[in-house]
Amino acid sequence: MKELSLHILDLVENSLKAEARNVEIIVKENTKEDLLKISIIDDGKGMSKEFLENVTDPFTTTRRTRSVGLGISLTKAAAERCNGSFEISSQIDKGTEVEITFQHSNIDRAPLGNMGQTISTIINQCGETEIAYNHTYNDKKFTIDTREIKEILDGVSIKSTNVLLWIIEFVNENIKNLYKY
Numbered sequence: 376m377k378e379l380s381l382h383i384l385d386l387v388e389n390s391l392k393a394e395a396r397n398v399e400i401i402v403k404e405n406t407k408e409d410l411l412k413i414s415i416i417d418d419g420k421g422m423s424k425e426f427l428e429n430v431t432d433p434f435t436t437t438r439r440t441r442s443v444g445l446g447i448s449l450t451k452a453a454a455e456r457c458n459g460s461f462e463i464s465s466q467i468d469k470g471t472e473v474e475i476t477f478q479h480s481n482i483d484r485a486p487l488g489n490m491g492q493t494i495s496t497i498i499n500q501c502g503e504t505e506i507a508y509n510h511t512y513n514d515k516k517f518t519i520d521t522r523e524i525k526e527i528l529d530g531v532s533i534k535s536t537n538v539l540l541w542i543i544e545f546v547n548e549n550i551k552n553l554y555k556y
């Protein structure tokens with residue numbers, strides 16, 4: 376069972392490979408509705424209708440190093456195992472939107488995992504792409520956006536070790552606060 380943060384990492388890597396300039400990661404937890412929803416929205420090069428129809432098939436990939444692409448098919452299987460769903464929409468040169476839903480309380484639902492580490496890893500990998508992360512837990516909300524961080528940093532690289540370490544702590548601390556009464 377893979378932590379959900381690793382599925383998020385896989386999906387964002389797809390967005391970065393598709394040359395997205397902006398990626399938005401949204402995690403929505405609603406315990407009343409018993410739902411955990413993850414959306415990844417990018418403005419990358421998108422996929423054609425024909426390609427999209429087969430993209431949840433593991434043999435669909437534009438990878439050159441091996442002939443199967445596993446990211447999307449594994450994520451879809453994880454969602455469906457916990458009474459959830461997987462939806463993807465895409466338009467050439469506009470971008471791609473993936474929405475994965477899990478039953479929050481489902482015994483097969485993997486934990487979210489270390490989102491601080493995941494966001495930090497993504498920022499370290501992302502070139503010039505701007506990343507926004509938005510997490511809600513019922514009516515509480517936390518957001519982090521590379522545009523805002525860069526403004527505060529005032530020229531210091533967002534990829535410097537100290538900043539990346541700070542991002543891990545900052546994200547994990549804020550997520551912990553979401554779960555507090």
Ligand SMILES: Nc1ncnc2c1ncn2[C@@H]1O[C@H](COP(=O)(O)OP(=O)(O)OP(=O)(O)O)[C@@H](O)[C@H]1O
Nearest residue numbers: 389390393421435436437438444445446447448471
């Ligand atoms: N956000 C996206 N924008 C454009 N194309 C995408 C996007 N996500 C996936 N694709 C296309 O769908 C294919 C399949 O994606 P998937 O994540 O399942 O496998 P992969 O990325 O090829 O390999 P792996 O994830 O195992 O490293 C990719 O090769 C890519 O061509």
Ligand SMILES: [Mg+2]
Nearest residue numbers: 385389446447
């Ligand atoms: Mg992939």
